[in-house]
Amino acid sequence: NAGVTQTPKFQVLKTGQSMTLQCAQDMNHEYMSWYRQDPGMGLRLIHYSVGAGITDQGEVPNGYNVSRSTTEDFPLRLLSAAPSQTSVYFCASSYYGQGSETQYFGPGTRLLVL
Amino acid sequence: QQQVKQSPQSLIVQKGGISIINCAYENTAFDYFPWYQQFPGKGPALLIAIRPDVSEKKEGRFTISFNKSAKQFSLHIMDSQPGDSATYFCAASISNFGNEKLTFGTGTRLTIIP
Numbered sequence: 675n676a677g678v679t680q681t682p683k684f685q686v687l688k689t690g691q692s693m694t695l696q697c698a699q700d701m702n703h704e705y706m707s708w709y710r711q712d713p714g715m716g717l718r719l720i721h722y723s724v725g726a727g728i729t730d731q732g733e734v735p736n737g738y739n740v741s742r743s744t745t746e747d748f749p750l751r752l753l754s755a756a757p758s759q760t761s762v763y764f765c766a767s768s769y770y771g772q773g774s775e776t777q778y779f780g781p782g783t784r785l786l787v788l
Numbered sequence: 789q790q791q792v793k794q795s796p797q798s799l800i801v802q803k804g805g806i807s808i809i810n811c812a813y814e815n816t817a818f819d820y821f822p823w824y825q826q827f828p829g830k831g832p833a834l835l836i837a838i839r840p841d842v843s844e845k846k847e848g849r850f851t852i853s854f855n856k857s858a859k860q861f862s863l864h865i866m867d868s869q870p871g872d873s874a875t876y877f878c879a880a881s882i883s884n885f886g887n888e889k890l891t892f893g894t895g896t897r898l899t900i901i902p
Contacts, residue, residue, distance in 0.1 A: 678831070709892075714797075714894055714895075715894060716792075716794070716877055716892035716893055716894040716895050717832070717877065717890075717892040718892070719889060719890065719891075722889070732889065733891075764831050764832070766831075775820060775822065775834075775837055775883075776834045777834065777890065778833075779824075779831030779832050779833065780831050781829070781830060781831050782829075782830075782831055
């Protein structure tokens with residue numbers, strides 16, 4: 675199993691540009707989520723999904739869109755990038771339900787918005 | 789509002805010593821408390837976790853101590869080794885159907901010196 679994979683590893687954008695961060699998992703996990711990690715702030719939940727066709731907002735959803743058309747993929751879209759979105763983005767997945775505690779994180783995407 | 793407060797921000801411990809990282813939470817509905825370990829350039833990985841029905845959980849050199857009345861929990865790393873040098877995050881969630889909404893602390897950068 676490849677686990678949770680993310681692409682690209684690093685991206686530079688100009689203010690106002692759009693892009694999609696890709697996330698895929700091959701563990702048949704129902705639950706997937708996106709976090710951003712900023713110095714001194716830990717990881718903050720952006721959006722999450724409990725299954726195909728179902729998404730919901732986390733703590734910091736503004737400026738980001740998500741969709742979940744398949745169990746495996748959960749892309750994160752930045753419609754109009756802003757310097758405040760410079761961060762490291764992590765995708766995570768897990769089984770969904772009581773006892774399914776472990777969330778598996780991808781290697782991250784480092785995004786720089788100029 | 790930071791629902792999970794973590795301290796210290798950074799910690800230097802000599803090899804063989806005990807590393808202690810503390811977290812405090814505010815939401816009494818939290819019922820799952822994991823610790824994640826993150827190495828540079830990697831995503832976080834689950835290290836150990838506890839539920840509030842026990843006051844301590846030990847896995848090898850890693851122990852979580854939990855104080856429900858004080859709303860505090862801590863990670864103890866016994867016989868700390870250079871390979872333990874990493875950033876550690878505490879987290880908390882409410883497990884209605886799973887643990888989809890992890891609230892993370894701000895992280896502790898641990899350095900083990902020879």
